[in-house]
Amino acid sequence: MLKIYGTSMSRAARPLWAAEELGLQFEHIPVAVPDTRKPEYLKVNPNGHIPTIDDDGTIVWESMATTLYLAEKYGKAPFWPSKVEDRAHAYQWSFWAITETEGNLLTIVRNRMFLPKDQRDEKAAAAAAETLKAPLQVLEDHLRGRQYLLGSDFTIADLNVASVLILGTFVQLDLSATPVTKSWLDRCLGRRSMEKTLGYK
Template structure:
């Protein structure tokens, strides 16, 4: 059985868990990281020397890094659907996975940490304002890309929607000013209609 280490409040774990739920895979998730600890134990370090979550063990095959795990599970269990057969469609999906990590995360992380995990009296308003402005510009790029398609790589959900979908849930859940993003909002509404997204991603932001 597929085993997954990681707390369900972690955005990186949520990417994997949404994928697993979407695919209907039998699995066991073990709380690790954050308040659960365990990532510094010898047993875990043998699995993942980075001491981070998530990590999976799929019948003896150990893998870490959330996007690598999402790609692996989609390729193994959803070829032609979440893992597109068409190389160009797959590259398009892959592009949005990397865009989320290289463009959205550096702006979202400081805003999230300041508003969610920092006491109000210790917050940095300038850092928040800069991140919010960056996110508005970045999500405008996604809004333009979604003008002629239902999902990031075309007409159906692919692996490309998973990381940025998790980030968008956090973005819309933050008490900040959000620009008008009609195409992103329509795409996000489609995500919220998926049971796997509601179960594994739409939870309190902590």
């Protein structure tokens, strides 16, 4: 049976959401951040990070790889696109999210929420928010006139990008300059599968 390691308050929300969206049966193993360096967990992920999935012995780590694997193995079109060109754009947007937005989003969340108050650096958070404006505008321009990233259907591309941009919602990141992106994000995060995902503590 598929096993998913990691709590939903981490990047493990990504494969948990993909599994819920796909309607898969799975075992949730709620490894939390302080436990990721324990010897038994390092056997499944030598990086000491969550998430990891174990699909009947096939172990995959790196959150984006886990969701793409689940979508390809268990999904059907339109969620896992049938055309190679659409899949290329799903990869494009997935890698874009982690390379162009995730680092700055984490800087904001750490400095406005996760770190103890006396260790927070609002200047760093504000600079990260400023840097994020350019990639968010790229997303905004792309989404204008589209319901979802690849057209009219919710796909793995939306799940992957929304699962990164959700970080901004933890600190009410101001998306008023990108209203189309805000509506799209609300639409993605409002899915029943996301509501279920948040239950995996």
